[in-house]
Amino acid sequence: MSRVKDASNSIKVGMVSLGCAKNLVDSEVMLGILKDRGFEIVPDEAGADVIIVNTCGFILPAKQESINEVLRLARLKQGGRLKALIMTGCLPQRYGEELAKELPEVDAFVGPGEITAIARVIRDVLQIYRTGQPGRPAGRRPVLISEPRFIYSHETPRIISTPPYTAYVKIAEGCDNRCSYCVIPSIRGRFRSRPIESIVSECMRLAGNGARELILVAQDTTRYGEDLYGTFKLASLLREISRIEGVVWVRFLYTYPTHITDELIEVVACEPKICKYFDIPLQHADDRVLRMMGRRNSREDALALINRIRTRIPDVTLRSTFIVGFPGETEDAFDSLLDFLEETKLDRVGVFAYSEEEGTPAEALPDKVPEDVKEERFRRAMELQRRISREKLEARVGSEEMVLVEGLSEESDLVVVARSQREAPGIDGLIYIGDATLKAGTFHQARITGASDHDLAAEIISPA
Ligand code: SF4
Incomplete structure (x- = not known):
């Protein structure tokens, strides 16, 4: 095992990914790089030593959401369990130095062009944490912002965080x-x-x-x-x-x-x-x-x-x-x-x-x-x-469509949600089917039986 892995394999890292699917891919690339370097990726905030907030800085509501999320997570640092909070993505790219002055709770700022440096940044930050003192000057915190040129490749490690299908x-x-x-x-x-x-x-x-x-x-x-x-x-x-x-x-x-x-x-x-x-x-x-x-x-x-x-x-x-x-x-x-x-x-x-x-x-x-x-x-x-x-x-009621089951609905254990090719995940409505035995990730032929403003109801005719 390399020295890098020795140094990192007990460090637990959590990720909060905000914004669009393009940002999510960046989050997944960072997680892949960290896992490859021996960090442990954890799904829950409470168990993390380090949390990365991959932010969106597109429009005002997205910026507000990003800042609120950082401030919420910063409270975990007060309990001592969370050692470092790192802000990545569009927001530091836009306002890096300004944020460094305004947000002493954040330990490092990394723009989208520098995400391959994430493992080094975390090690640097934890080194400061071990040897430094609270209230360290802002200048000591890493702020990595550069002209974004990076785009990942098939060889870049990546951990898929969406459902496996x-x-x-x-x-x-x-x-x-x-x-x-x-x-x-x-x-x-x-x-x-x-x-x-x-x-x-x-x-x-x-x-x-x-x-x-x-x-x-x-x-x-x-x-x-x-x-x-x-x-x-x-x-x-x-x-x-x-x-x-x-x-x-x-x-x-x-x-x-x-x-x-x-x-x-x-x-x-x-x-x-x-x-x-x-x-x-x-x-x-x-x-x-x-x-x-x-x-x-x-x-x-x-x-x-x-x-x-x-x-x-x-x-x-x-x-x-x-x-x-x-x-x-x-x-x-x-x-x-x-x-x-x-x-x-x-x-x-x-x-x-x-x-x-x-x-x-x-x-x-x-x-x-x-x-x-x-x-x-x-x-x-x-x-x-x-x-x-x-x-x-x-107008779709009565039509037969192939659907992909996504899992139990949030509203009821008796109903699953699904999508047809007409519904993109995360942005369009859903198709509700009253059959809880259907497995997530399976395709079926379904008949549309009802419609509301944005969603549909359906019944299964046969496996696809
Ligand atoms: S400039 Fe912005 S809105 Fe226009 S195409 Fe590019 S990303 Fe979309």
């Missing part, structure tokens, strides 16, 4: 789109893809370990490959992954509307393993607001895209997100967004009230929308979509 695969990192309201490009760096071979190799290993549903993520999955191969390669990648034995469903999330090619639509239409599901954050439907947002499509482009996808894949599920209350969004512009939702009747829609972020071009825009107006528009958009969602789900 589902795994996320990050195919690229960073973003080159420069939407005016978004801080991601400055936090996550330039867009960079992983080579196809590396992704396929990782997917084969995941499938060999029991993953049946693979979910490809990136800030912009549709740009995948452009930097490495000079052209968009998501369609080719999906074809390759579809050939892997054991994989039942392949999903991809976070597409950019103007990067969706006919080839990509064709591959989704033709490859049975690829879920007939497009997640296309459109952000708005008024041309002037779209221009102010720095988006590259118009309302007509979005309508044409939706039409193109639905014509080729009539049973497709379309998901999108929209921002309300962006600077300069007049009542007319907001109405045109509501008209768009009514006209397109998208299956799944997320709505966010605009959150102004320091350092973004949108911060300098005039004609800010007051908070109460933003809230009111948020409620109106959500209410409209609630009705549309119910109509869309009611």
Whole structure:
């Protein structure tokens, strides 16, 4: 055993992963590296010597959640059991030095570009803990923030924390789109893809370990490959992954509307393993607001895209997100967004009230929308979509669909929850089935028997 492992194998590390699935993959990579270096990974906070909080710094509510979580965990240090608290991810990348001044409870700050140094950081911090004294100066705490260039490979250790039948695969990192309201490009760096071979190799290993549903993520999955191969390669990648034995469903999330090619639509239409599901954050439907947002499509482009996808894949599920209350969004512009939702009747829609972020071009825009107006528009958009969602789900009653059982529902021991290819985990509704004998991770044919605003009920017809 190496000296590193000798030094680390009694140290118990816990992880709290906040934010999106892309951040979750970073958390899993850090856990993999730590386990590889001899640290013990523990699931409960109470038994940990060190806790890593992998934060999200995207918009204000996410930042608040991250800080609250750090302050809550800091209380465990007062009891003496928890020796160190480490903050990683988007928030320290954005505010590293500032946080170091404001949060003496945190022992180290590590940006997304430095996560491979996590084992060394923990050892350094514990060394300070053993030899230092409480109230040490902030300058002694590690603050590792750099231009993010890192992206993991199939050889990077990783511990999958999702249920064994589902795994996320990050195919690229960073973003080159420069939407005016978004801080991601400055936090996550330039867009960079992983080579196809590396992704396929990782997917084969995941499938060999029991993953049946693979979910490809990136800030912009549709740009995948452009930097490495000079052209968009998501369609080719999906074809390759579809050939892997054991994989039942392949999903991809976070597409950019103007990067969706006919080839990509064709591959989704033709490859049975690829879920007939497009997640296309459109952000708005008024041309002037779209221009102010720095988006590259118009309302007509979005309508044409939706039409193109639905014509080729009539049973497709379309998901999108929209921002309300962006600077300069007049009542007319907001109405045109509501008209768009009514006209397109998208299956799944997320709505966010605009959150102004320091350092973004949108911060300098005039004609800010007051908070109460933003809230009111948020409620109106959500209410409209609630009705549309119910109509869309009611239209599925009586249909037969293959479902993946996820386990017992939180509400009842007699009911399991499941998803069809139309429901992505964590963001869409669920399908409730009154048969507690169904095992998590198994596929079945089910008949949809009922619908509510966001969820469905079903009965099993036969194993898939
Ligand atoms: S596409 Fe736009 S909103 Fe999405 S991560 Fe890139 S810059 Fe941000």
